[in-house]
Amino acid sequence: MYTDDQLKAIACKFEIAGKIQQIKPLGPGFINDTLIVKTLTSDGNAGPRYILQRKNHLVFPDVPGMMNNIAMVTAHIKAKVAARGGDPDREVLTIVPRNAASIAEEEKALPHSNLYYKDENGNFWAMCLFIEGSVTYEKADSPALAYKGGQGIGRFQSDLADFTQELSETIPGFHNIRWRFQQWDEALKRDAASRAASVKEEISWIESRREEMLDFWSLVESGAIPRRVTHNDTKISNILFDEKGEVLCVIDLDTCMSSTSLNDFGDAIRSYTNTGAEDDRDLDNVAMSLDMFRAYTQGYLSERRDTMTETELDWLAFSARYITFEQVLRFLMDYLDGDVYYKTKYADHNLVRTRAQYRLLQSMEQQYDQMLKVVKDFLS
Numbered sequence: 001m002y003t004d005d006q007l008k009a010i011a012c013k014f015e016i017a018g019k020i021q022q023i024k025p026l027g028p029g030f031i032n033d034t035l036i037v038k039t040l041t042s043d044g045n046a047g048p049r050y051i052l053q054r055k056n057h058l059v060f061p062d063v064p065g066m067m068n069n070i071a072m073v074t075a076h077i078k079a080k081v082a083a084r085g086g087d088p089d090r091e092v093l094t095i096v097p098r099n100a101a102s103i104a105e106e107e108k109a110l111p112h113s114n115l116y117y118k119d120e121n122g123n124f125w126a127m128c129l130f131i132e133g134s135v136t137y138e139k140a141d142s143p144a145l146a147y148k149g150g151q152g153i154g155r156f157q158s159d160l161a162d163f164t165q166e167l168s169e170t171i172p173g174f175h176n177i178r179w180r181f182q183q184w185d186e187a188l189k190r191d192a193a194s195r196a197a198s199v200k201e202e203i204s205w206i207e208s209r210r211e212e213m214l215d216f217w218s219l220v221e222s223g224a225i226p227r228r229v230t231h232n233d234t235k236i237s238n239i240l241f242d243e244k245g246e247v248l249c250v251i252d253l254d255t256c257m258s259s260t261s262l263n264d265f266g267d268a269i270r271s272y273t274n275t276g277a278e279d280d281r282d283l284d285n286v287a288m289s290l291d292m293f294r295a296y297t298q299g300y301l302s303e304r305r306d307t308m309t310e311t312e313l314d315w316l317a318f319s320a321r322y323i324t325f326e327q328v329l330r331f332l333m334d335y336l337d338g339d340v341y342y343k344t345k346y347a348d349h350n351l352v353r354t355r356a357q358y359r360l361l362q363s364m365e366q367q368y369d370q371m372l373k374v375v376k377d378f379l380s
């Protein structure tokens with residue numbers, strides 16, 4: 001825990017306008033790594049507000065690389081927003097750099113040390129402008145909201161379609177099924193929790209799809225599907241909307257990397273369209289809602305149709321199967337490993353998740369022709 005004075009000292013490391021009036025957690029006051037910094041101008045009026053965030057360096061081992069990714073990506077979008085006459089302070093996240101005078105000599109030698117502060121406890125902090133008058137939704141529970149979610153990610157990717165700089169791979173191997181299969185093969189061989197014999201059928205679900213999933217990834221590896229900037233955490237709570245409910249911008253850019261755009265699309269479809277819970281015991285609850293798929297896809301393509309290649313469009317619907325399959329594999333692999341990665345609430349929680357996610361995958365496979373038609377109809 002940090003005292004108010006400690007938090008103020010951390011906030012002062014950044015280039016803020018005005019005097020700090022108050023720092024408090026964003027949200028209902030429980031322990032939070034996202035803080036809001038209120039300022040006062042020299043004449044005593046309310047100044048700009050800022051978001052101060054502690055970055056989780058256990059999840060992101062390369063915070064400087066991550067912050068540099070965010071700085072490059074947001075600068076690129078900012079130029080696009082300005083060029084179309086939008087508001088560059090609201091339609092993209094604004095990274096607040098370090099206050100130059102606060103950067104110590106030894107920090108200067110470190111990469112991107114103008115973008116973050118590392119405190120005495122080894123925690124990393126970064127700051128951005130608080131976007132006033134914005135709202136977020138916790139869950140997309142209607143096609144109308146799914147459409148907006150698709151629009152948000154679609155616009156983000158479309159603004160970045162001509163981004164050519166190199167981004168750091170801050171989470172190695174993310175959504176790379178070839179690498180996942182290497183881990184999978186090792187997990188099967190190890191059989192650390194002696195569970196493999198009891199889940200032969202579930203293992204066959206993975207093995208029977210190995211080839212088609214690797215074939216898809218080969219297209220990314222060969223460049224037939226281009227690499228682009230991806231967000232990698234496309235949930236609706238990472239999109240800010242204005243008071244009228246229109247998309248402002250995408251936030252929570254920590255996971256931005258270079259991969260196929262289709263991963264973002266597929267991951268969104270996996271989570272937006274599931275009619276059940278990720279760990280539903282009642283498999284009859286679980287299915288892909290075609291209405292939600294249609295809505296998200298239409299919102300997404302309304303922003304992206306002109307910046308995608310034929311090959312990307314051909315594989316768009318498949319990406320939902322790819323990402324859902326990867327999740328089935330990861331849940332089952334963790335079950336084989338003895339539940340070391342995902343937090344579990346009961347003994348076979350990962351197996352329940354495996355089965356529920358597999359039901360979702362089957363539902364996508366069954367509706368695949370209709371999914372392809374949704375994409376085709378939109379484009380025609």
Ligand SMILES: Nc1ncnc2c1ncn2[C@@H]1O[C@H](COP(=O)(O)OP(=O)(O)O)[C@@H](O)[C@H]1O
Nearest residue numbers: 026034051128129130131134136237238251252
């Ligand atoms: N720049 C910002 N302006 C306004 N609200 C923000 C901003 N950044 C974050 N928020 C709010 O804080 C929440 C959590 O921030 P986020 O960056 O998504 O962190 P987390 O890793 O906790 O999801 C968001 O869902 C949003 O409601």
Ligand SMILES: [Mg+2]
Nearest residue numbers: 237238251252
């Ligand atoms: Mg978030």
